[in-house]
Amino acid sequence: MGSIFNKEALLSRLEGDEELAQAVVDVFISDFPRQLQALREAIENGNTKDAIRYAHSIKGASANVSAERLQAVALRLEKILKDGDIVSALENLPNLEEEFKKFAEFIKNPDEEL
Amino acid sequence: MKNPPLILVVDDSKTDRLIIGNVLKKEGFSVIFAEDGLKAIEIALANQPDLILLDVVMPKLDGYKTVKLLKKRTSLVDVPVIFLSASDRLEDKVKGLDLGGVDYITKPVQSAELLARIRVHLKIKEYIERLQFLQREQLKNIEIVQRSILVKPEDVPKAGFAVYYNSLTGAGGDFYDVVEIGDNIYGFFLSDVTGHDLKAAFITSALKVIIKQNFNVINTLTDLFSSIQNILCPFMPEGMFLSAAAMKINRNTYNINYITAGHPPILIIDRNRNVKMLKTEADLLCAFSNASLSEHSGVFHKGDRILIYSDGLLEHENSKHLNIKQSIELIAMEAVKLWDLPLNLFVNRLVESIIGDKSNQKDDITLLAVEL
Numbered sequence: 001m002g003s004i005f006n007k008e009a010l011l012s013r014l015e016g017d018e019e020l021a022q023a024v025v026d027v028f029i030s031d032f033p034r035q036l037q038a039l040r041e042a043i044e045n046g047n048t049k050d051a052i053r054y055a056h057s058i059k060g061a062s063a064n065v066s067a068e069r070l071q072a073v074a075l076r077l078e079k080i081l082k083d084g085d086i087v088s089a090l091e092n093l094p095n096l097e098e099e100f101k102k103f104a105e106f107i108k109n110p111d112e113e114l
Numbered sequence: 115m116k117n118p119p120l121i122l123v124v125d126d127s128k129t130d131r132l133i134i135g136n137v138l139k140k141e142g143f144s145v146i147f148a149e150d151g152l153k154a155i156e157i158a159l160a161n162q163p164d165l166i167l168l169d170v171v172m173p174k175l176d177g178y179k180t181v182k183l184l185k186k187r188t189s190l191v192d193v194p195v196i197f198l199s200a201s202d203r204l205e206d207k208v209k210g211l212d213l214g215g216v217d218y219i220t221k222p223v224q225s226a227e228l229l230a231r232i233r234v235h236l237k238i239k240e241y242i243e244r245l246q247f248l249q250r251e252q253l254k255n256i257e258i259v260q261r262s263i264l265v266k267p268e269d270v271p272k273a274g275f276a277v278y279y280n281s282l283t284g285a286g287g288d289f290y291d292v293v294e295i296g297d298n299i300y301g302f303f304l305s306d307v308t309g310h311d312l313k314a315a316f317i318t319s320a321l322k323v324i325i326k327q328n329f330n331v332i333n334t335l336t337d338l339f340s341s342i343q344n345i346l347c348p349f350m351p352e353g354m355f356l357s358a359a360a361m362k363i364n365r366n367t368y369n370i371n372y373i374t375a376g377h378p379p380i381l382i383i384d385r386n387r388n389v390k391m392l393k394t395e396a397d398l399l400c401a402f403s404n405a406s407l408s409e410h411s412g413v414f415h416k417g418d419r420i421l422i423y424s425d426g427l428l429e430h431e432n433s434k435h436l437n438i439k440q441s442i443e444l445i446a447m448e449a450v451k452l453w454d455l456p457l458n459l460f461v462n463r464l465v466e467s468i469i470g471d472k473s474n475q476k477d478d479i480t481l482l483a484v485e486l
Contacts, residue, residue, distance in 0.1 A: 013224045020136045024129050031128050056171050057127055060200050063222040064129040 002068025004099075004106045010066040028065045029104050035061070036097060043081075043089050051089065052081045058096070070099040115164050115240050120144045121232065122163035124154040124180070125198065126172045130223065134167060134198075137225040138232075151175025155183055158190055165236055167219075167228075170199040170210065178213055185214040192242065194235040198223065257281065260315055263322045265292050267458070273300040274365070276458040278465045278481040280472075287314035288424045288478035291325050298365040301329040303338075304482055305358035305399075306377070306424040313351055320346055335360050335373040335409040339399065343407075347400035355401040359422045361484075368416065368486055373409040375399050378428060378438075381421040381446055382414060387453060389446040416486050419457075421449060423481040427465065431474035444468060457485050 007021070014020050035058050042051035059074035073096050080088045121143050123134050131147050138145045146161055148154035150172050158166060166184070170177035177197055184190045196217040197210040207218045216238075217231050260281070267276055273292050281288065287307040295301045303325055307314040321342070328341040338360060357376040364370070372380055376398030379391040396407050414420075428441040436444065448467045452460050461483050469475055 013222060014133065014137070015225050017136070017140075017225075020133065023136070024132055027132050028129050053171060053173065056200070060171075060221055061127055061129045063200065064127070064133060066222075 002072060004067065004069050004102055005110075006066040006068050009068075013066075025065050025107055028061055028067070029107065031061070032058075032100055032104075036100070039096075040093060043086060043093065046086055048081055048084060048086065051086075052078060055081055067099075067103045070096070070103050073099045115236070115243060116144070118142050118144050119164040119236055120146065120161060122146050122148060122154065122158055122161070122166045124148045124151065124166060124172070124177070125169040126150055127169070130169065130198070130221070133223060133225070134228065137223075137228060141229055143232075151177065151180030151183075154180055155187075158184060158193070159187065162189060163193060164239060165232060166193055166195045167232075168195050168197055168215070170197055170201070170206070178209060181210070181213045181215060192239070194239055196231060196235065260289075260318060263319060264290065270294055270300070272298070272365070273302075273484070274457075274486070275302070275482060275484045276461045277483070278461045278479065280465075280475065280480075281478045282426075282475060287318070288426065288480040289318035289321050290422075290480050290482050291322060291329075292482075293325065293329050295329055295362065296331045299331070300363050300365065301325075302361045302363065302422065302482060302484060303329065303358065304360075304377075304422045304424065304480060305356045306426075306478070306480075307356045308354050313354065317346065317350065317354070317356070320349070329360075335362060335371055336407045339373060339375060339396070339407045342399055350400045355398045357398050357425070361420070361422070363420075363484060363486070365486065368414045368418075369411060370414055370420070371409050371411045373407065375407065376401070378423060378425055378442060381442075381449065383419045383421070383446070383449055383453060384415060385417045387450045389450065391442070391446075414486055418486045419449070419453065419460075420484045420486070421445070421481065424478060426475065426477035426479035427468060427481055430469050430476050432468070432470055457483055 010021050011018065035054060039051060039054035039058060042054055055074055055078040059071055059078055062071035062074055077089060077092050077096060080092060121138055123131060123145060125131050126149050135145050135147065146157060146163065148157045152175050168177045168180060181195050184195065194216040195214060196219060197215045198219050198221055199206060200221045202220045210218050216235050219228060219231060264279060270292050275292055277290065279288065290304040293301045305321060307317045324341055324345055328338050359374040359377040359380055361380065362371040372392050373394050374380065375396040379393035382390045382392060394408055394410055427445060428438060433441045445468060448464055452463050455463060461481050465479060465481055
């Protein structure tokens with residue numbers, strides 16, 4: 001399923017720019033709650049089209065920071081939504097939130113075992 | 115191309131804007147951002163970027179719809195658009211390229227790949243701009259040469275003519291000439307070569323030489339057109355031909371010989387505002403190896419006005435709903451209305467009243483008027 005945070009992959013994409021990598025991760029973490037909220041509202045309102053787009057951008061943003069597990073969960077959610085399975089999507093939302101928490105925690109304390 | 119090149123990044127994702135913006139700025143590019151397709155169009159129109167990076171999945175207007183709208187604007191049609199997308203499906207890439215994208219980069223973006231692709235497309239853009247500049251310069255030079263071979267009314271004042279000449283691109287396919295061929299006898303020639311590029315411009319130069327050598331007292335108009343057929347046509351590129359009209363006017367007797375080949379009819383308007391159309395049944399020159407040629411003649415009166423013109427005066431924005439016959443009638447009608455004006459004013463007003471705004475012009479326009 002990949003790692004919580006694949007720092008090597010991120011740095012390699014950014015040509016080793018540590019400062020930029022840190023900035024991207026910070027922006028991602030501060031922006032994520034808003035994105036999650038938008039996705040939740042779209043799912044709860046049954047607005048599948050918007051929900052797919054939000055899941056897609058969460059997947060993209062996760063890929064940008066090499067949050068591999070989070071990216072995988074977002075991808076699964078996007079697929080579920082594309083199948084039109086709103087109930088399943090609602091059930092999967094907490095997983096997404098859970099994975100994000102793990103990611104944010106890992107960034108804060110990278111040395112702790114999770 | 116701006117220096118440094120200006121790149122518009124269109125992406126609804128904050129992290130993508132941050133990564134791409136930083137990578138580009140670090141390499142010295144100027145960067146502007148838009149968060150959706152609608153804003154992208156607005157910003158692109160206002161800032162004229164050198165290249166656009168365009169995300170596919172976005173709110174409001176997605177990347178595919180955005181590129182379609184961008185490519186409709188003449189100021190933006192040549193700006194290279196590179197798509198950014200998380201999808202690496204072949205059909206998505208092909209769709210992006212079909213719609214006018216020059217490249218496609220899959221997300222998450224690798225900074226090295228992004229920079230390499232941007233550099234390639236900026237280089238191509240620079241080459242295209244340089245090529246376009248050189249072509250424009252070349253056309254300008256041709257225009258100067260062409261204008262210098264076009265005779266002005268003051269060069270042959272006794273011929274009694276006025277002319278309107280406007281080439282669409284600089285290197286025109288229209289050509290006219292007025293020569294003194296005897297005591298008070300003048301030759302008038304007007305032709306329209308298909309196309310208005312460099313080839314057409316060289317052909318008009320060749321026509322100038324042929325007319326100088328062959329438009330004289332000895333040769334008939336039929337001889338003149340035969341000379342064009344025999345001398346020029348063998349050298350014409352495949353698929354190029356010309357229409358032409360010529361007159362020999364004897365200002366002592368008001369006798370006029372005339373010939374037209376695949377050309378709109380010559381119009382004669384007398385003092386009583388009666389209109390006559392003069393035309394001979396000959397095909398376009400150089401279109402057929404054995405075009406049959408014959409000239410006619412008639413005697414007219416002092417004060418009559420004679421118009422020869424290229425078909426740019428027949429085919430323009432205002433003539434969209436007219437057939438050729440109606441377009442010719444329109445010229446005759448307007449000419450009758452403006453008949454009282456002095457000849458040089460008459461030709462300019464006549465073109466103006468027929469075409470309207472210059473932007474309606476679709477082809478080179480030449481109108482030559484002679485007063486007997």
